[in-house]
Amino acid sequence: MANEISLPLYLRTARKNTIQRAFDATLLFLLVSLLVYRLLFLKNHGFVWLLAFLCESWFTFTWSLIVSTKWNPAEIQTYPENLERRWFAELPAVDMFVTTADPGREPPIMTVNTVLSLLAVDYPADKLACYVSDDGCSALTFHSLVEALRFAKLWVPFCKKYNVQVRAPFRYLLADPMSTSSANSEFKQDWKKIKADYEQLCLKIKEAGRESAPCDLTGEFGVFANIETGNHPSIIKIIGEHKHETEGDEEVPHLVYISREKRPKYPHHFKAGAMNVLSRVSGLMTNAPFILNVDCDMFVNDPQVVRRTMCQLLGRENETDVAFVQYPQCFYNGLKDDPYGNQMIVLIEYLGHGLAGLQGPSYFGTGCFHRRKVIYGVWPDHANDPARNHTLTKVMIILT
Numbered sequence: 001m002a003n004e005i006s007l008p009l010y011l012r013t014a015r016k017n018t019i020q021r022a023f024d025a026t027l028l029f030l031l032v033s034l035l036v037y038r039l040l041f042l043k044n045h046g047f048v049w050l051l052a053f054l055c056e057s058w059f060t061f062t063w064s065l066i067v068s069t070k071w072n073p074a075e076i077q078t079y080p081e082n083l084e085r086r087w088f089a090e091l092p093a094v095d096m097f098v099t100t101a102d103p104g105r106e107p108p109i110m111t112v113n114t115v116l117s118l119l120a121v122d123y124p125a126d127k128l129a130c131y132v133s134d135d136g137c138s139a140l141t142f143h144s145l146v147e148a149l150r151f152a153k154l155w156v157p158f159c160k161k162y163n164v165q166v167r168a169p170f171r172y173l174l175a176d177p178m179s180t181s182s183a184n185s186e187f188k189q190d191w192k193k194i195k196a197d198y199e200q201l202c203l204k205i206k207e208a209g210r211e212s213a214p215c216d217l218t219g220e221f222g223v224f225a226n227i228e229t230g231n232h233p234s235i236i237k238i239i240g241e242h243k244h245e246t247e248g249d250e251e252v253p254h255l256v257y258i259s260r261e262k263r264p265k266y267p268h269h270f271k272a273g274a275m276n277v278l279s280r281v282s283g284l285m286t287n288a289p290f291i292l293n294v295d296c297d298m299f300v301n302d303p304q305v306v307r308r309t310m311c312q313l314l315g316r317e318n319e320t321d322v323a324f325v326q327y328p329q330c331f332y333n334g335l336k337d338d339p340y341g342n343q344m345i346v347l348i349e350y351l352g353h354g355l356a357g358l359q360g361p362s363y364f365g366t367g368c369f370h371r372r373k374v375i376y377g378v379w380p381d382h383a384n385d386p387a388r389n390h391t392l393t394k395v396m397i398i399l400t
């Protein structure tokens with residue numbers, strides 16, 4: 001036991017905020033005094049004071065809610081380096097979902113970068129599968145993913161060999177590491193090669209986008225011939241299958257393309273509908289106990305993210321304690337000093353840490369790991385009861 005405590009998977013520590021609390025308590029006292037003053041002299045001033053009183057009461061109420069949310073802020077620290085020493089069983093599998101809807105507004109090269117950043121995370125490749133849902137039913141998106149997988153076979157080993165931090169190539173390749181003294185000649189050579197290969201990939205996708213069809217719509221691509229975006233049957237294609245042919249860092253996870261059935265008379269429910277199909281299809285193919293969803297305009301900026309999540313999900317005594325782990329969104333290329341509040345500092349830094357001290361954040365949409373069980377509509381107490389939970393029966397399908 002002593003060993004386990006000295007090797008934590010995660011720690012939740014309270015943040016000190018005595019000064020902030022004193023400040024908030026003073027403000028609350030002043031606000032309540034103002035309301036009492038308004039009430040006492042209401043009859044001398046009439047309607048305007050009543051209006052002011054109502055507005056200030058509403059302000060005090062919402063302000064109190066916010067203050068109480070951030071009253072007990074906490075930090076969560078994870079220790080992925082302890083994972084193997086604390087979790088003796090095999091690491092669990094994770095199905096990673098990417099949703100895209102329109103190759104015009106969401107250029108395929110962006111989706112490709114999201115997918116590459118996911119395929120390259122530091123986690124056993126045979127435990128990962130990436131499913132891309134394409135609501136645009138676009139041959140170009142499919143073609144780009146086929147090309148992306150070819151590049152992934154170089155990109156994933158490169159990232160793991162050099163412990164690359166940001167594994168979306170368009171961000172990583174922006175910096176020129178040649179000038180740093182630590183770069184040795186082997187790295188320089190590999191870096192030049194990977195940059196050239198990535199430029200080649202971009203070029204291929206760009207040229208394919210210029211044509212009315214990215215390639216001959218025959219063979220694998222035949223299903224896209226004469227297809228109508230909002231009126232077509234389901235298309236499911238296994239782009240890449242992890243077959244244990246390579247070893248360790250050379251391995252690339254499964255990559256599956258899905259364009260769900262759409263009919264004009266039936267509402268498709270946008271991302272929610274796509275997520276529904278993704279969970280059903282992945283449930284039949286790999287049925288990982290954990291799922292991650294990422295929008296196609298996001299990428300993973302920490303290769304340890306799956307291991308960090310496992311620290312929080314596996315490190316609990318009871319699995320019903322945590323249903324999901326939600327990561328905040330950050331944005332690159334923001335304006336200096338963030339004049340429009342795009343980085344959502346208040347939401348993430350103040351309210352987010354406050355919520356971490358309570359029960360944890362709410363579900364934001366993208367960047368969230370769920371236990372598969374929790375989205376199947378089963379009460380936590382019944383999740384492991386096979387009699388009540390036939391949906392969780394394991395289905396094994398051999399990928400062909």
Ligand SMILES: O=c1ccn([C@@H]2O[C@H](COP(=O)(O)OP(=O)(O)O[C@H]3O[C@H](CO)[C@@H](O)[C@H](O)[C@H]3O)[C@@H](O)[C@H]2O)c(=O)[nH]1
Nearest residue numbers: 099100101102106135270271274294295296297364365366
């Ligand atoms: O018919 C659709 C429409 C959208 N999407 C995808 O859904 C995601 C989010 O859609 P977007 O229009 O980009 O919404 P945002 O407001 O940018 O996204 C935020 O808000 C959404 C809903 O409020 C959440 O689902 C997202 O995760 C969250 O990032 C994107 O990957 C889209 O490709 C589909 O798959 N099918």
Ligand SMILES: [Mn+2]
Nearest residue numbers: 295296297298
């Ligand atoms: Mn978006």
